[in-house]
Amino acid sequence: MDSNLYTSLDWDGWDKQFRRYFMNAVSGPKPLFLMGTKHSSGASNLGLFSNIMHVGAHPPTVAVLFRPLTVARHSYHNLKEQKQATLNLVSEPMLSKAHLCSASFPEEVSEFKESGLTEEYIESWDAPAVQQSPLQLGVMPVEEHRLEANKTILFVLRVEWIRLNGLSPERDGFLDLQKLEAVSANGLDAYAGMKPVSKFLYAKPGRPVEAVDSFIP
Template structure:
């Protein structure tokens, strides 16, 4: 088994270190965040850090790297207060990955890929058309993490759209039915398969001997 201590990690080749540490935490969620600027320019970008924070109120968060360079997603959601989260599925993961390219502020990634924007009801930010799970999000707060110079962006779900075939009777969204992909590291994609849903676990009864 390969072994790395903290000193080893610090001395690694930069690219090797980035790949190693980005993949050691395990498979990550693969999502497209859709935003729109105050003057109507749409933006869509891939994020692998979206995570559940709480169910009541329904709250998600994601990690944003330092804003020392332009971050169109961050600027738009702070200016408007809203954005969307859309699960990436097997058919579009290459286009989704391309949204990580750094285009100028006035160039929409929707125009540079086969991804299509979709507007629903009165919600201003664009969803990604045909995404198996789509969420309309309201920005709540951001928490700065000084030790690593990143921010945790916190938002609440305002609207949730789930394709019929994914939603189970108990409320579970079976992502494998939508061929939702996951990210391994920075740039490697996989399609997980449903194995088994296990019941809520309670401690075993230990009988006196």
């Protein structure tokens, strides 16, 4: 019997919180963004999201997974109604403020005010952005899928604008997230900074893997 092996015979009997912590970590390091939305009343909202993935480059598209609608999901409802949101990359200097936005505040309370993050409006975009974030995206919903497995909801979002504060893309288009002090999420409430490892040449059969030296610090 392999003591490192876990199956449903183990986890079905685990405490619910223990299982949540464990299962939220096994999917690896996750991107971390604050979603800014606006209620029809004008109240602004910020929610912390790590279930975000790249979908396509042209048109630029991302997807975000919402938990089942068993309780009020302010970001979900605002996004659906206003058809606009911002995604703001969380960086190390703003991390503890961002973490506070994962708390369940009542709808009339603005997470901007509670967390001390600064509301900012980019051009004519109605959804609020986070001034402290080094990378802000303006997104519009284009598609919604309900996952039958557990009633979570995948929203596919088209990126309408991108704002980079303090960095430009490199010659090949690459954007070094470590220079932006980007944070990744590890499970439910732990976070890690990025330490550089390697940038490689495009992998080809028969060619040894080669590091792009200029990238290594």
